[in-house]
Amino acid sequence: xxxxxxxxxxxxxxxxxxxxxxxxxxxxxxxxxxxxxxxxxxxxxxxxxxxxxxxxxxxxxxxxxxxxxxxxxxxxxxxxxxxxxxxxxxxxxxxxxxxxxxxxxxxxxxxxxxxxxxxxxxxxxxxxxxxxxxxxxxxxxxxxxxxxxxxxxxxxxxxxxxxxxxxxxxxxxxxxxxxxxxxxxxxxxxxxxxxxxxxxxxxxxxxxxxxxxxxxxxxxxxxxxxxxxxxxxxxxxxxxxxxxxxxxxxxxxxxxxxxxxxxxxxxxxxxxxxxxxxxxxxxxxxxxxxxxxxxxxxxxxxxxxxxxxxxxxxxxxxxxxxxxxxxxxxxx
Amino acid sequence: xxxxxxxxxxxxxxxxxxxxxxxxxxxxxxxxxxxxxxxxxxxxxxxxxxxxxxxxxxxxxxxxxxxxxxxxxxxxxxxxxxxxxxxxxxxxxxxxxxxxxxxxxxxxxxxxxxxxxxxxxxxxxxxxxxxxxxxxxxxxxxxxxxxxxxxxxxxxxxxxxxxxxxxxxxxxxxxxxxxxxxxxxxxxxxxxxxxxxxxxxxxxxxxxxxxxxxxxxxxxxxxxxxxxxxxxxxxxxxxxxxxxxxxxxxxxxxxxxxxxxxxxxxxxxxxxxxxxxxxxxxxxxxxxxxxxxxxxxxxxxxxxxxxxxxxxxxxxxxxxxxxxxxxxxxxx
Numbered sequence: 001x002x003x004x005x006x007x008x009x010x011x012x013x014x015x016x017x018x019x020x021x022x023x024x025x026x027x028x029x030x031x032x033x034x035x036x037x038x039x040x041x042x043x044x045x046x047x048x049x050x051x052x053x054x055x056x057x058x059x060x061x062x063x064x065x066x067x068x069x070x071x072x073x074x075x076x077x078x079x080x081x082x083x084x085x086x087x088x089x090x091x092x093x094x095x096x097x098x099x100x101x102x103x104x105x106x107x108x109x110x111x112x113x114x115x116x117x118x119x120x121x122x123x124x125x126x127x128x129x130x131x132x133x134x135x136x137x138x139x140x141x142x143x144x145x146x147x148x149x150x151x152x153x154x155x156x157x158x159x160x161x162x163x164x165x166x167x168x169x170x171x172x173x174x175x176x177x178x179x180x181x182x183x184x185x186x187x188x189x190x191x192x193x194x195x196x197x198x199x200x201x202x203x204x205x206x207x208x209x210x211x212x213x214x215x216x217x218x219x220x221x222x223x224x225x226x227x228x229x230x231x232x233x234x235x236x237x238x239x240x241x242x243x244x245x246x247x248x249x250x251x252x253x254x255x256x257x258x259x260x261x262x263x264x265x266x267x268x269x270x271x272x273x274x275x276x277x278x279x280x281x282x283x284x285x286x287x288x289x290x291x292x293x294x295x296x297x298x299x300x301x302x303x304x305x306x307x308x309x310x311x312x313x314x315x316x317x318x319x320x321x322x323x324x325x326x327x328x329x330x331x332x
Numbered sequence: 333x334x335x336x337x338x339x340x341x342x343x344x345x346x347x348x349x350x351x352x353x354x355x356x357x358x359x360x361x362x363x364x365x366x367x368x369x370x371x372x373x374x375x376x377x378x379x380x381x382x383x384x385x386x387x388x389x390x391x392x393x394x395x396x397x398x399x400x401x402x403x404x405x406x407x408x409x410x411x412x413x414x415x416x417x418x419x420x421x422x423x424x425x426x427x428x429x430x431x432x433x434x435x436x437x438x439x440x441x442x443x444x445x446x447x448x449x450x451x452x453x454x455x456x457x458x459x460x461x462x463x464x465x466x467x468x469x470x471x472x473x474x475x476x477x478x479x480x481x482x483x484x485x486x487x488x489x490x491x492x493x494x495x496x497x498x499x500x501x502x503x504x505x506x507x508x509x510x511x512x513x514x515x516x517x518x519x520x521x522x523x524x525x526x527x528x529x530x531x532x533x534x535x536x537x538x539x540x541x542x543x544x545x546x547x548x549x550x551x552x553x554x555x556x557x558x559x560x561x562x563x564x565x566x567x568x569x570x571x572x573x574x575x576x577x578x579x580x581x582x583x584x585x586x587x588x589x590x591x592x593x594x595x596x597x598x599x600x601x602x603x604x605x606x607x608x609x610x611x612x613x614x615x616x617x618x619x620x621x622x623x624x625x626x627x628x629x630x631x632x633x634x635x636x637x638x639x640x641x642x643x644x645x646x647x648x649x650x651x652x653x654x655x656x657x658x659x660x661x662x663x664x
Contacts, residue, residue, distance in 0.1 A: 030551075036369055045364060045471075047469065051462065077364065079363065088377060091381075126381050131461075
């Protein structure tokens with residue numbers, strides 16, 4: 001374990017400057033970055049802070065921690081219809097960091113920069129006696145006035161989600177409870193799947209363009225499908241109706257459902273999905289589905305938007321489910 | 333002490349939404365902000381992370397902690413010639429935070445937003461078991477291609493600093509050593525002055541315009557006058573010469589100098605000044621000084637830029653001072 005901890009300037013030169021490829025980063029030789037959106041585009045900015053013990057486990061692989069910190073921000077950009085452009089990173093190193101750890105952390109960033117076409121623009125590194133904390137501000141570009149908000153859902157819209165729901169929350173349950181996978185009778189590959197979905201969000205940047213073209217409203221699902229649906233309903237001053245039978249599930253989540261319905265509902269609303277919830281006008285929903293599929297980001301119709309004042313109702317076989325009574329979810 | 337800790341949405345509504353006055357913030361109802369620089373302007377972005385026990389004392393007044401976190405970022409913008417426009421804030425609340433504490437923290441932000449014409453655009457709040465941490469990404473605007481870099485200093489330029497140097501470092505010494513003020517024979521008002529300079533940086537946003545019009549290079553002094561001078565010399569591939577006799581001093585620092593030269597040198601290079609070091613072509617230095625004074629931000633000529641390769645030399649009565657031998661400063 002090498003631990004010849006370099007000073008701030010050496011840190012920048014050795015670890016961070018190689019990640020800074022946009023001319024606006026000034027090669028990280030300055031205290032600031034300079035940039036402008038391309039003509040005809042707006043900038044979209046988002047910020048998420050991740051802390052050890054809250055958003056990841058301190059002993060997770062450094063590459064995975066880096067990827068998660070970046071990806072949760074890219075997920076927000078995608079939901080707004082924006083293509084990622086760059087990010088600033090505030091890194092509070094934990095007391096026992098090593099150069100090996102930082103090397104792996106930066107390799108994780110580099111791999112994701114290549115995968116998602118994004119580059120480091122600037123930031124700040126501090127050392128504190130506290131646990132690791134990563135604060136990323138990500139910037140994306142969207143055509144002028146075409147950013148998608150969570151407040152734009154309209155009665156008559158169709159609700160869609162990308163990917164499958166509940167996997168990450170099941171992965172977290174498995175991390176916290178060594179018996180979870182066995183009691184749910186998951187296969188080895190299902191177990192791997194939920195672990196991976198918890199560890200590594202998959203930001204749906206491939207949906208940016210279809211969202212900005214067709215969606216009235218969108219947001220990424222980080223708090224949980226029902227909780228975030230409720231957030232969209234309130235922000236848009238409409239009611240949302242979700243058909244439980246339509247929510248797309250992985251094999252692992254289908255198995256959880258068949259073994260323990262309560263655990264399954266918990267997973268569906270557990271959050272950390274980083275899938276997109278989108279509200280699309282009925283007449284555009286066909287082309288939206290098609291373009292999403294063409295972008296390798298299939299979406300599933302899960303419900304509809306109705307006149308109302310911020311309620312979310314979940315239906316099963318056309319009857320309302322009482323989530324509060326059945327699963328103890330608040331606010332339902 | 334009230335401690336009815338609200339949930340995230342209540343936090344945003346009660347504390348942060350009133351700080352978000354730019355339409356691009358979307359009233360903090362979304363996961364992202366949307367904005368673009370005005371036509372003909374570039375955006376300048378900077379990020380500083382502050383942690384309790386590293387950059388401030390945990391029991392400092394919440395208003396002062398908020399102001400410091402914002403101001404160190406505004407100082408970076410000013411040094412680049414940019415006028416502040418907005419900021420995103422990542423706030424990791426300490427384990428024992430209270431609503432009273434947060435109320436005062438936000439009052440501090442509100443006061444500085446009014447003073448510096450800047451507004452909250454977005455952010456993220458988390459709760460961790462660690463100490464308070466604040467990560468701010470600040471955005472400013474500067475005329476296209478007119479951002480001032482630290483790498484632009486040219487042989488023949490005149491070096492200027494704003495304000496006075498060493499006060500904040502003296503204030504920190506006084507915080508750490510209860511005998512400091514008495515042993516330096518500071519008056520009560522001098523003692524107040526250095527405490528205040530440590531607690532509350534004064535970002536020189538009033539210098540943004542003169543800097544962007546006249547300076548070849550600029551940076552704010554956060555690491556220390558000599559250390560940051562050296563950074564500018566290296567970034568610009570020139571040598572810098574600073575006349576110690578010309579460095580502007582407050583009454584307090586003059587008294588420290590007359591009592592203990594070593595402590596004085598330590599303060600001069602102690603950092604946390606958040607004054608501006610600027611390199612201005614000789615022929616523009618007259619109008620730069622005049623416009624700075626007109627903006628209530630007087631600057632003092634402290635040295636010159638010479639051909640070279642990144643050395644900084646400090647002179648006193650025209651002879652070089654050996655800072656390494658005399659004060660133990662590394663890299664000199």
